[in-house]
Amino acid sequence: MATGEFAAHAAHAHAAPTSWIRKYVFSLDHKVIGIQYYFLALTAVFVGMILSLLMRIHLIWPTATLPFLGEIKPETYLSLLTMHGTIMVFFVLTTAPQGGFGNYFLPIQIGAPDMAFPVLNMLSFWVTALAFIVMIAAFFVVGGAPLHGWTGYPPLSALQSAGPGEGLGADLWVISIALFCLGALMSALNFITTTLDMRAKGMTMMRMPLTCWSWFITAILGLLAFGVLLSAGILLLLDRNAGTSFYVPLVTINGQLAGHKGGSPLLWQHLFWFFGHPEVYIAILPAMGLCSQLLSVFSRKPIFGYKAMVYAMLSIGFLGFMVWGHHMFMSGMSPYTAFAFSVMTMAIGVPSAIKTFNWLGTIWRGRLRFTSPMLFALGFVSLFVSGGISGPFLAQPVLDIQLHDTYFVVGHFHLIMGVASIFGIFAATYYWFPKMFGRMMNESLARWHFFISLIGTYAIFMPMHYLGMAGHLRRYSQLTELNYLHGLVPLQTFMTYAAFVTIAGQFIFLFNLFWSMKFGKKASDNPWEATTIEWTTTTPPPHDNFGGHMPVVNNGPYEYSVPGAPRDYVMQTDPPLAKAH
Amino acid sequence: MGLVLLVVIWLITFISAYFFIAKTWWLPAGASVAAAGIDHHFSTTYILMGAVFVAAQVILGYFAWQYRDRGSASRQAQYSHGNNTLEITWTVLTLILFVGLNFMSSSIWASERFRPAGPGAVQVEVTGMQFAWYFRYPGADGKFGATKPELQDASAGGEGAIGLDTTDPASKDDVVAGTMYVPVNREVDVTLRAADVIHSFFIPAMRFKQDAVPGIAIHMHFTPITVGDYEIACSQLCGLGHYKMHGILKVVNQEDYDKWLAAREAEKQ
Numbered sequence: 063m064a065t066g067e068f069a070a071h072a073a074h075a076h077a078a079p080t081s082w083i084r085k086y087v088f089s090l091d092h093k094v095i096g097i098q099y100y101f102l103a104l105t106a107v108f109v110g111m112i113l114s115l116l117m118r119i120h121l122i123w124p125t126a127t128l129p130f131l132g133e134i135k136p137e138t139y140l141s142l143l144t145m146h147g148t149i150m151v152f153f154v155l156t157t158a159p160q161g162g163f164g165n166y167f168l169p170i171q172i173g174a175p176d177m178a179f180p181v182l183n184m185l186s187f188w189v190t191a192l193a194f195i196v197m198i199a200a201f202f203v204v205g206g207a208p209l210h211g212w213t214g215y216p217p218l219s220a221l222q223s224a225g226p227g228e229g230l231g232a233d234l235w236v237i238s239i240a241l242f243c244l245g246a247l248m249s250a251l252n253f254i255t256t257t258l259d260m261r262a263k264g265m266t267m268m269r270m271p272l273t274c275w276s277w278f279i280t281a282i283l284g285l286l287a288f289g290v291l292l293s294a295g296i297l298l299l300l301d302r303n304a305g306t307s308f309y310v311p312l313v314t315i316n317g318q319l320a321g322h323k324g325g326s327p328l329l330w331q332h333l334f335w336f337f338g339h340p341e342v343y344i345a346i347l348p349a350m351g352l353c354s355q356l357l358s359v360f361s362r363k364p365i366f367g368y369k370a371m372v373y374a375m376l377s378i379g380f381l382g383f384m385v386w387g388h389h390m391f392m393s394g395m396s397p398y399t400a401f402a403f404s405v406m407t408m409a410i411g412v413p414s415a416i417k418t419f420n421w422l423g424t425i426w427r428g429r430l431r432f433t434s435p436m437l438f439a440l441g442f443v444s445l446f447v448s449g450g451i452s453g454p455f456l457a458q459p460v461l462d463i464q465l466h467d468t469y470f471v472v473g474h475f476h477l478i479m480g481v482a483s484i485f486g487i488f489a490a491t492y493y494w495f496p497k498m499f500g501r502m503m504n505e506s507l508a509r510w511h512f513f514i515s516l517i518g519t520y521a522i523f524m525p526m527h528y529l530g531m532a533g534h535l536r537r538y539s540q541l542t543e544l545n546y547l548h549g550l551v552p553l554q555t556f557m558t559y560a561a562f563v564t565i566a567g568q569f570i571f572l573f574n575l576f577w578s579m580k581f582g583k584k585a586s587d588n589p590w591e592a593t594t595i596e597w598t599t600t601t602p603p604p605h606d607n608f609g610g611h612m613p614v615v616n617n618g619p620y621e622y623s624v625p626g627a628p629r630d631y632v633m634q635t636d637p638p639l640a641k642a643h
Numbered sequence: 644m645g646l647v648l649l650v651v652i653w654l655i656t657f658i659s660a661y662f663f664i665a666k667t668w669w670l671p672a673g674a675s676v677a678a679a680g681i682d683h684h685f686s687t688t689y690i691l692m693g694a695v696f697v698a699a700q701v702i703l704g705y706f707a708w709q710y711r712d713r714g715s716a717s718r719q720a721q722y723s724h725g726n727n728t729l730e731i732t733w734t735v736l737t738l739i740l741f742v743g744l745n746f747m748s749s750s751i752w753a754s755e756r757f758r759p760a761g762p763g764a765v766q767v768e769v770t771g772m773q774f775a776w777y778f779r780y781p782g783a784d785g786k787f788g789a790t791k792p793e794l795q796d797a798s799a800g801g802e803g804a805i806g807l808d809t810t811d812p813a814s815k816d817d818v819v820a821g822t823m824y825v826p827v828n829r830e831v832d833v834t835l836r837a838a839d840v841i842h843s844f845f846i847p848a849m850r851f852k853q854d855a856v857p858g859i860a861i862h863m864h865f866t867p868i869t870v871g872d873y874e875i876a877c878s879q880l881c882g883l884g885h886y887k888m889h890g891i892l893k894v895v896n897q898e899d900y901d902k903w904l905a906a907r908e909a910e911k912q
Contacts, residue, residue, distance in 0.1 A: 137883035211880045217857055218840040218882060224773075225882040311858025314806075315773070315839045317796045327841055327856050361710070367725035392843060392878075394856045397756035401749060408741040415737040416730065422702055423729070427721035429712045432644035444652055444703055448659075451696045454741055455688055460681055460752040463852050464670060467843060467878040509644075513651065524659045528668035533847035535878045538886040544874055546671065546847065553668070623720040630719070 076180060078605035088188075090180035091605060095187050096166030097498065102191055103158035106149050107484075108572075109198070113146040115565055118558040122551075124540050137226045139539035140209035144227075145201070147212030148235065151341065152242050153194050155483050159348035160284070161190065161249060163490045164277040166498065168253060170596040171274050173262025173613040175606040178255040186249040193241035200227075200234040208232035211537060213338070216309035216330050217322075220301045223315045236299050243292035246284050253281030262595070264615035268372070269634070271594050271619040272365065275372055276351025279379045280344050286383065287340040294333035301325070331393055335386035342479050343382045347375060349486025350417060350446075353439040355619075356489055357421055359592045360436035361428025362630050364620040367420045374413035374420075381410040391459040392466045400459045407457035414450055418443065429623070433590065434508030438489035441516045442482050448520070449478025452527060467537075470530020473523045481519045488515070488571070495575075496589050500602050501582030507574040511567055518564025525553050593633045594619050645711030652704035660697055663689070674869040674894070675849040680751045682850075688744055760832035760864035765825055768834040770805045771842030771855040772797065774884030776875060777805050780818040780904060787834075788814020795838060805838070818907040823892045826900035827870050835861040843879035846892055854879055867894040 079085045089095060119126060120134040120142075127133050134142070165183065169176055177183045200207040208227040210219035218224045219232060257278040261270070270278075297308040301322070309330045310322035358365040365371060387395060387403030421443050430436065452474040455461050465471065488511075495503050534550050541547045541554065588597035595615070599608050613635050621632035624639060632639060662668065673682055711717075768779040768787055772795075781787045788811040795806035801819045808814055825831045835844055837855035845852045846865075853863045877888035895903070 135883075136886060140880070140883060140885070209883060215841055215880070218880065221840075224840055312792050313837075313839050313857045314792045314795045317798070319793060320839075325858075327858065361720060362712075363720040364722065364724045366723070367730050370725065370730045392852050393854050394859060394861045397752065400756070401752065404749075404752075405742065405745055408745045409738070411741045412734060412737045415741075416734055418699060419729075419733045420725070422699070422706060423725065425703075425706045425710055427723075428710045429717050429720040430645065430707060430710050431712050432648070437644075437648070440648065440703065440707055444655075444700060447696060447699045447703070451692045454692055454744060455685075458684075458688065458745060458748045458752075460748045460755065461685055461688065463681060463755070463850050464685070464847070466852060467845075513647075516651065517655065520655050520659070524655075528662055531670055532668045533671055533845075533876075535845070535876055537880045539883075540886045543887040544876055544889055546874055550668070620724075623722045625719075625722055 076176075088184060090176070090184055092165050092169050092177045092180065092183060093498075093603065095183050096162050096164070098187050099157055099161030099165055099190070100163070102187075102194060103154050103162055103487075106153035106157065106194060108568075110146050110149040110154060111565055111568065113142045113149070115561060117142045117146065118561045120539065121541065122555050122558045124542070136539040137209050138206070140211070140537065141207035141227050141231075143537060144209055144211050144235070145197070145207050148239070149197065150480065151212060151345070152239065153190075153197070155345035155479065156246065156341070157190065158487045159352070159483065159490070160253070160277060160280050160344070161187065163352070163494065164253060164280070164348060167494065167596055168256060168274055168277050169260070170599065170603060170607050171271050171594050172257065172260065172265050173595050173608070173615060174256060174260035175608070177252050178260055179252050182248050183252050186245045186252065189241055189245035189248070193238045193245060196234050196241060197238035200231040200238070203230040203234065205229040205231050208235045213334060214298070214330075216298065216301065216325075216327050217313055217320070220298060220310050221313075221315055221320050222302070223318065223320070233299070233302060236295050236302070240292055240295040240299070243288040243295065246288040247292070250281040250284035250288070253277055254285065257281070262613045262615055268369070269615055269618050271351075272354040272368070272371055272375075273348070273351040275375055276347045279375050280347045283340045283344050283347075283379055283382060287337040287344070290333055291337035294330060294337070298330065328390070328393060328395065331390050332386070335389045336383070338389065339386040340382045342475070343378055345479050345483045346486075347378070349442060349483045350375065352486050352490050352493075353442045354417075354421065354424070355594075356435050356439035356493060357424045357443075358620045358622065359590055360431045360433055360439070361425045362431070362622045363424060363428040364622055365420070366423030366426070368618070368620065370416055371420055374416045377413045378410060381406060381413070385410055388457055391462045397459070404457055404459055408454065411450070411453055411457070418447060418450070433492070434503065434505055434512065435489045435493035435590075437509065437512045438485050438492065441512060442485040442489060444516070445477055445482040445485055445519070448524070449474060449476075449482055453478070464533070465530055467535055468530035469526040469534045469536055472536050473526030473530060476523045476526070477519070481523065485515070491575070493590065494596075495578065496585030497596055497601055497603070499579050499582075500585055501578050502585050502589060503578040503582055504574050507570050511570045511574065514564060514567030514570070518560055518567060521560035522557050522564060525557055529553060591629075591631050593617070593621055593631050595634055598633060598635050645708040649704040649708040652700055652707070656697055656700040656704075660693065663693060671847045673848060673850055674867055674871065674873065675851065676866040676868055677751070677755055678848075678850045684748050684751060687747065691740065691744065756863075759862060760830050764830040764832035764864060766832050766834070767823065767825065768836065769823070769844055769855065770836045770838060771844065771877065771881070771888070772804065772838035773840065773882050774877070774888035775804070775821070776823075776844070776877075776888070776890040777801070778820045778823045779805065780820070780907075782816025782818060782908065784813060784816055786813040788812075788817045792838070816908060816911075818904065818911065820907060821890070823875065823890060824900055824903050825867060825892065825894055826897045827867055827894050829897070830864055830866045833863050833865070835863060840881050841879050842877050842881045842888070845876045845878040846873055847876070848873045849892070852878060870894050870896060
């Protein structure tokens with residue numbers, strides 16, 4: 063351990079860079095890398111969002127001719143949904159909360175001058191950025207982007223002849239994901255080492271803010287999950303290009319033998335979901351940690367059940383690896399295993415429910431300040447409940463008979479994994495923007511953004527549950543062929559209009575972000591009167607985070623409204639509280 | 644702001660709940676033996692989860708308003724790190740609710756999927772390929788003849804499409820159709836296959852869904868109880884024509900079924 067610590071400290075003791083390139087492009091500073099990750103995710107989220115708008119337009123006006131793009135064909139629709147899903151899951155939900163905010167604030171919140179391995183950190187970002195470029199390139203090659211969905215089930219994803227986009231576009235898709243996995247693995251190592259080895263004096267594990275716990279647990283999930291996806295992706299690439307048959311049995315496409323024999327399509331599904339389910343928690347855990355943090359800060363009250371929150375996150379992480387089969391109830395997997403996966407899935411709902419109770423317990427008898435981060439944190443709780451409540455439906459194989467692959471599933475995971483996580487990202491942006499850029503964001507614009515987003519996303523995703531109950535299947539590019547879909551078109555139309563409004567609302571956020579960087583009100587060092595270490599240092603923090611001294615931690619992270627204290631918060635670095643409580 | 648939040652969260656909750664309660668959009672009418680049990684369990688889950696949904700949202704909205712910072716009129720927030728009794732109580736309650744639901748549904752699942760079809764079931768082999776369903780009946784010998792991938796020719800349709808090996812004696816009386824006919828009130832033993840990529844055989848009214856996976860033959864059964872025409876859809880993304888990969892299930896009485904099958908056999912000779 064001693065040599066490890068030495069290596070870590072020697073590596074992070076890098077001097078502040080002077081050249082522009084080393085400062086802003088190939089920077090070793092975790093804060094710059096965090097901002098780079100954030101802007102990568104911001105670019106990706108707007109790309110992903112525009113793709114979703116094109117999908118919604120196509121569903122309602124299938125023959126419309128769009129400026130620059132022309133008519134959207136059924137296969138184009140499938141490319142759009144594949145790329146929307148992939149970009150959102152990997153380059154937004156995984157990238158922003160962990161790569162972005164985790165990178166920036168994990169070291170500062172535990173009182174470290176940088177990540178344990180700054181060079182590795184820089185590499186993780188640039189590999190991720192390269193992965194994004196490769197992914198986008200898939201749009202521009204012959205045949206276009208793949209149409210196999212973000213889950214990429216072979217044989218569809220493994221055979222060049224299976225459809226348009228399954229040529230070079232699909233190869234680029236696999237390569238991009240493999241690169242992303244490499245970046246995520248390097249990043250996970252860094253997060254785990256940093257959390258274990260680089261905490262300031264007095265920062266015991268049980269004094270870490272819940273944000274740090276969530277980044278730490280997310281990194282462990284990432285380390286275990288991305289390795290599997292990387293291997294699965296390499297096998298898929300071999301099936302596609304080297305004539306192997308890991309996933310493809312003897313099949314014909316249009317009467318032509320595909321030249322494979324003996325592979326198992328279900329193998330991919332097992333490997334993919336062994337990654338895919340923990341990935342859901344990789345996306346949501348940081349948002350859980352952050353919203354716990356914000357509810358405490360802005361209720362001026364300690365978090366309700368700190369230890370229960372930590373244990374809940376740990377058990378979510380642990381159980382998260384035992385539930386992947388619930389994506390495969392209809393796949394042909396043994397029905398007996400379906401039963402086991404179902405029980406485990408119901409069990410994983412318990413820690414999620416505990417967290418919800420604790421969030422409500424935190425605001426109960428608090429003194430709520432409705433700042434923009436707090437609004438998004440409350441919105442997160444609402445969305446988490448709404449998205450979570452459909453989980454116990456889908457966790458039961460017998461209900462999956464009707465609901466699997468319908469819009470019910472799409473509504474479920476968008477509310478909980480998509481929108482709730484993104485509310486976490488918004489909350490984090492409004493909360494930490496002052497520390498990152500030295501200025502406050504505009505509160506009125508933030509409120510407009512909040513209410514449009516909350517009402518808008520409910521208007522888009524709640525009706526999906528109704529569609530799903532009626533049997534409306536997902537990934538249908540046109541609603542004309544099945545008679546029973548015709549009656550559901552008005553609901554789809556409503557959702558498309560809601561999407562227009564909601565997406566327009568996101569430009570308020572974009573404007574606020576860039577406008578405030580330049581013209582926002584100057585922020586003080588601790589504008590929210592919060593207790594954690596990032597608020598003890600200057601705004602924005604210096605290169606080594608604390609200007610030459612190392613913080614010493616005396617208190618827990620959530621000491622608000624302590625009786626007898628001079629103000630309604632006691633910082634982690636303040637003199638120790640009496641042991642009375 | 645607390646009041647605005649309360650109003651918005653409550654409105655979202657009540658409007659969402661209204662459409663669930665009014666059943667404006669609901670499960671399609673069931674037409675199989677399994678439908679009643681599945682729908683009943685769906686309703687149970689939905690009542691319990693619906694209650695949790697409404698309760699949590701209403702409390703959230705209420706707390707946001709009740710505990711808003713009222714300036715000098717507000718009390719200091721309560722200094723409390725939580726309550727272990729409460730933690731244990733809600734953990735145990737949630738565990739009972741979730742796992743209980745699961746055990747309630749397990750017997751339905753078991754009867755659908757653990758038990759194979761009975762010996763007298765009508766045999767139908769369903770083959771999915773981009774982008775059509777083919778239905779094969781074994782004929783009088785009760786045996787399906789061999790099929791070979793290298794014989795598949797989608798443009799030939801019917802027997803050619805699934806690659807029926809006509810040299811196999813068992814294939815002589817096999818009937819391949821583009822529409823699925825089954826007699827009412829008899830168990831149907833479906834053998835699911837896929838020729839190219841994964842498809843999924845979904846008959847909403849029968850509460851029947853199962854992926855068809857290349858390389859494996861999957862047995863699944865259902866018993867239709869109402870005569871009529873029902874839509875069949877593909878529910879697993881299978882390529883650009885996924886949205887139009889559909890078929891018709893015709894549930895008819897036994898006589899009509901026998902007549903139809905005899906006519907197909909006659910056509911074949």
